[in-house]
Amino acid sequence: MSSFAVQPALDQSAQVKTRLSALLVEDNQLDAELELRALRQGGFEVKARIVQDEAAFRKALKEPPEIVLADYNLPSWTGVEALHILRQEGLDIPLILVSGALGDVTAVECIKRGVTDYVLKDGLARLPQAIRRALEEQHERQLLRQAEQGLARKAAELARSNADLEQFAYVASHDLQEPLRMVATYTQLLAERYRGRLDENADKFIAYACEGAERMQVLIRDLLAFSRVGRKENESASVDCNAVMREVVQGLAVAIQQSKATVTFGSLPEVWGDRTQMAQVFQNLVGNALKFHSAQAPTVSVQAEENEKEWTFSVADNGIGIAPEHAEQIFTVFHRLHARTEYPGNGIGLAICKKIVERYGGRIWVESEAGAGATFRFTLPRESRPAAEA
Amino acid sequence: MKSTFHLLIVDDNPADVSLVEEALKVSAYAGSCQSVGDGVEAMAYLSRRGSFAQAPKPDLVLLDLNLPKRDGLTVLAAMKAGPEWRRIPVVIFSTSRLGRDVARSYELGANCYVSKPGNLSEYFAAVKAIEQFWFGPVTLPPQGEEQ
Numbered sequence: 001m002s003s004f005a006v007q008p009a010l011d012q013s014a015q016v017k018t019r020l021s022a023l024l025v026e027d028n029q030l031d032a033e034l035e036l037r038a039l040r041q042g043g044f045e046v047k048a049r050i051v052q053d054e055a056a057f058r059k060a061l062k063e064p065p066e067i068v069l070a071d072y073n074l075p076s077w078t079g080v081e082a083l084h085i086l087r088q089e090g091l092d093i094p095l096i097l098v099s100g101a102l103g104d105v106t107a108v109e110c111i112k113r114g115v116t117d118y119v120l121k122d123g124l125a126r127l128p129q130a131i132r133r134a135l136e137e138q139h140e141r142q143l144l145r146q147a148e149q150g151l152a153r154k155a156a157e158l159a160r161s162n163a164d165l166e167q168f169a170y171v172a173s174h175d176l177q178e179p180l181r182m183v184a185t186y187t188q189l190l191a192e193r194y195r196g197r198l199d200e201n202a203d204k205f206i207a208y209a210c211e212g213a214e215r216m217q218v219l220i221r222d223l224l225a226f227s228r229v230g231r232k233e234n235e236s237a238s239v240d241c242n243a244v245m246r247e248v249v250q251g252l253a254v255a256i257q258q259s260k261a262t263v264t265f266g267s268l269p270e271v272w273g274d275r276t277q278m279a280q281v282f283q284n285l286v287g288n289a290l291k292f293h294s295a296q297a298p299t300v301s302v303q304a305e306e307n308e309k310e311w312t313f314s315v316a317d318n319g320i321g322i323a324p325e326h327a328e329q330i331f332t333v334f335h336r337l338h339a340r341t342e343y344p345g346n347g348i349g350l351a352i353c354k355k356i357v358e359r360y361g362g363r364i365w366v367e368s369e370a371g372a373g374a375t376f377r378f379t380l381p382r383e384s385r386p387a388a389e390a
Numbered sequence: 391m392k393s394t395f396h397l398l399i400v401d402d403n404p405a406d407v408s409l410v411e412e413a414l415k416v417s418a419y420a421g422s423c424q425s426v427g428d429g430v431e432a433m434a435y436l437s438r439r440g441s442f443a444q445a446p447k448p449d450l451v452l453l454d455l456n457l458p459k460r461d462g463l464t465v466l467a468a469m470k471a472g473p474e475w476r477r478i479p480v481v482i483f484s485t486s487r488l489g490r491d492v493a494r495s496y497e498l499g500a501n502c503y504v505s506k507p508g509n510l511s512e513y514f515a516a517v518k519a520i521e522q523f524w525f526g527p528v529t530l531p532p533q534g535e536e537q
Contacts, residue, residue, distance in 0.1 A: 181506070185509060185513055
C-alpha cells in the first residue's frame with residue numbers, strides 16, 4: 001500500500017519529506033542520478049532501485065514500488081513495454097516516462113496506452129510534481145475501486161437476503177396452508193352442523209371465523225404465487241405475445257361479455273421469457289382494466305412500441321383511473337385502493353406483474369389520473385436472454 | 391360379495407382422520423374404518439404385527455403422503471411390492487399438488503390420486519366420490535390368499 005500523503009502548498013524544500021519507493025528503468029547511470037536528485041530536491045525521501053532490462057524489471061516487481069520512472073529508449077526494450085508488464089502483473093503502479101526526446105505524437109500515443117505522464121530529461125524539475133499528481137490520481141483510483149467493491153459486496157448481500165426472504169415467504173406460506181385448512185374446514189363444519197342450534201351471536205361469530213379463514217387461504221395462495229415468480233419452475237423461451245393475448249382474451253371472455261367491453265391489440269412482438277408468466281402479466285393488466293371500469297363500457301387497447309433496446313408495451317383503458325399519488329404504491333404486495341366490497345381482489349396482481357417484468361429486466365409503471373382512464377406501460381428487452389436469468 | 395367393507399386411513403393428522411370419518415357419515419358409508427398415524431404403523435397394520443394381529447385386511451387404503459417415520463410413497467412402494475398387499479387399491483389423499491408427487495405416486499402403482507381440498511364442501515365431496523366409487527360400481531379384488 002502507498003504511504004503517500006498529499007502535501008499541497010508546502011515549500012518543496014521543507015523539512016517534511018515524503019517517503020517514496022521508486023523503480024527506475026534506466027541504462028544511463030548519470031541520468032538516474034539526475035532524476036533522483038530532482039526527486040530529493042522536490043521533497044521526496046527516495047528509496048530507489050535501478051534496473052536496465054526486462055528480467056530485472058520483472059524481478060524487482062516482486063516488491064512493488066510506488067512509482068516507475070522509465071526511459072523511453074532502452075537498448076533492448078522500451079518504457080512502454082514496461083507498462084505492459086505492469087498490466088500483466090495486475091499492478092496499478094503509475095509509470096512516468098523520462099526521456100531525452102519524445103515527440104508530441106509519441107507522447108500522446110504513450111499516454112493513450114496508459115502511461116501516466118512523461119517528463120523530458122532537460123525538464124526534470126517538473127518530475128516531483130508529476131509524481132505527486134500521479135500518486136494522487138492512483139489514490140483516487142484506489143478509493144473508487146474500494147467503493148466499487150463495497151457496492152458489489154452490498155449488491156451481493158442484498159441479493160442473498162432477497163433470496164432468503166423469498167424462501168421464507170415460500171416456506172411460511174406453504175406450511176401455513178396445512179393448519180389453516182384445519183381451521184377453515186372445521187369452522188365450516190361448525191357452521192354447517194350448528195347453524196341455528198346455538199344462539200344468533202354464535203352463528204354470526206362462526207360466520208366471521210369462516211370468512212376470515214377463507215380470505216386467509218386466498219391470501220396465502222396469492223403470496224405463494226407471488227413468491228413463486230422468482231423460482232425457476234419453467235424454462236424461458238421465445239414467446240409470441242400475439243398468441244398470448246389471444247389466449248388471455250379467450251380466458252377473460254366471460255368478464256368481457258359481462259362488462260360489454262372491447263379489447264383490442266395491435267401487432268405484438270416476440271419476447272424472451274416464461275410463457276405462463278408473460279400471460280399472467282397481460283391477464284392481470286387486462287383483467288384490471290375490465291374490473292376498474294367507469295360508467296361507460298370498458299375499452300382496452302394493448303400495443304407495443306419498438307425502441308432501441310427494448311419493447312414498450314401499453315395497456316390503456318377508459319376506466320376510473322388512478323390518482324398520480326398512488327402510482328407507485330399500487331405495485332406493492334397487498335396494496336389496495338378500494339374496499340373489498342367495491343372491487344374484489346387482494347392487491348397481488350400488479351405486484352406479480354412488477355416482479356415478472358423486473359425478472360426479465362424490464363420496468364413497469366402507470367400513467368393516469370383519477371377518472372381519466374389508465375395506461376399501464378412495461379418494457380421488456382428485445383429478444384435476448386437477460387443476464388440475470390442465467 | 392362382501393357385505394361390509396373395511397377402509398384403512400393412513401394419516402398423521404387426527405383432525406384429517408376425523409374429517410374423513412365425518413365425510414363418510416355424510417356419504418352414508420356402511421362399512422368399517424380404522425386409522426393409523428404413520429408409515430411404520432401402516433406396515434405393522436398390513437403385516438398384522440403386534441397390536442394389529444387381529445386387524446382385518448383392508449379393501450381400500452386412503453394414504454396420505456406426508457407421514458412421520460416412513461413417508462407415504464415408501465408405504466405405497468412396499469405395498470405394491472408385497473404379494474399379499476399389491477391387489478389392495480390405494481387412493482393417495484394428500485395436500486400436495488406437486489407434479490412430481492402425483493407422477494411418482496402413479497409410477498409406484500397408486501390407483502388414484504386425490505388432492506385434499508381446502509374447504510369443507512369440496513372435502514366432503516371428494517371423500518364421498520371416493521367412497522361411492524370404490525364401494526359402489528367397482529368390483530374389488532377377492533379377499534382370499536394369493537392364487
